[in-house]
Amino acid sequence: MKPTDNISPYVIKRLPRYYRYLGELLEEGRVKISSNELSQKMRITASQIRQDLNCFGGFGQQGYGYNVEILRKEISDIIGIEKNNKVIILGAGSMGQAICDNISFEKRGCTLAGIFDKDPLLHGKIIAGHQIMSDEHLPQFCREEQPKIAVLCVPLESARGVCDILIKLGIKSFWNFSHFDINHHFDNVNVENVHLGDSLLTLVYKVNVPRETDIII
Amino acid sequence: MKPTDNISPYVIKRLPRYYRYLGELLEEGRVKISSNELSQKMRITASQIRQDLNCFGGFGQQGYGYNVEILRKEISDIIGIEKNNKVIILGAGSMGQAICDNISFEKRGCTLAGIFDKDPLLHGKIIAGHQIMSDEHLPQFCREEQPKIAVLCVPLESARGVCDILIKLGIKSFWNFSHFDINHHFDNVNVENVHLGDSLLTLVYKVNVPRETDIII
DNA sequence: TAGATTGTTAATCGATTAACAATC
């Protein structure tokens, strides 16, 4: 793998999609694939696939194509899936609970370490094997477990305060389901915003003005 | 509003974000805003804001700026928020339930018309005022209510079959939380893919290679 | 009127696509 400096964010956004398709091919028992065949499956150009991959290294073989398993492992390494990042969920409302039992953190280089809520009625309730804890335990928990990623599932009103606490406890990466602009208020944080409301509005636009020109990420 | 032909998908993806920021400004009681001030709030260039808006019409006034309320209404019209699209949720597992009680469909030009699941244990359970129905009622329900949008919260295995049924029942727009590629298998459908797993992987990448170069949508 | 700020054209930048030599 080449040193990964100055990779375009568009390339980065496509990596998980490559990883996903290669996983499917692997499950189907495919050993090799050409950029051309993959391009048809993914509905992007073969040129783009080769360009994207060559940002990180030459993973193919002329005249043959790409070995599915090796390529998938390379992309896994590029994303950093092996690192095993500890994750905590903040907010155990229905969204926090849905994330907890729908997302396979383990498949994505993460370990769900704990789920927290300020509502005493939820404390002790078990979701997907995890007991909801009081947010009062957060400081001690972070000191002991050193989680790296927080999933923010709290309402907008509490988002700022919760981020403030988490950052002081050493968390620098957020998977943000609230509409609070974390990176506008705090420096040196990694944020991935979900914005489901915006996603729905994009669909509403398409309902009214149907078009095929989607951004394929 | 100009005829909205050939609008770049990048512009479209930014519309909900403009709408959201203008909503916040409106709540703060702001009457007018310049592209320059809005650009600082949103962390994009003023040039981009003016270019984006002028795809649809000249909503500002030289020497003054933009009237917040009017501009917001214009964007609302461009997206088509007034249309009131009927929405059904397919799959009432924790994700379907979380969507049901976390997303304000009403604020986004939609009415949640029904939530369906094949699991008899869930039938009758009420979430956010909606009683989970059996999928056996789906055909009759669609004939009577004519919903336009389906939220797909079923597991990958059932996704294809469910889409097939829904399309036959006249649904052409999908908010897709499964990893099934609807638009690869069916023609003339509007699809907005959520892909939470990919979103998490993007964050994992950032954790390992922190960078500021995010795509600001 | 002078100042401010838009709407719009032109310039730049970067992403995507095409082409092809290298090579398995």
Added chain:
DNA sequence: TAGATTGTTAATCGATTAACAATC
């Protein structure tokens, strides 16, 4: 070797940014 397909350079396309005349 001949055929296939990559890696990489060059060409194109389109998105973003800058500049400024129009105008409120």
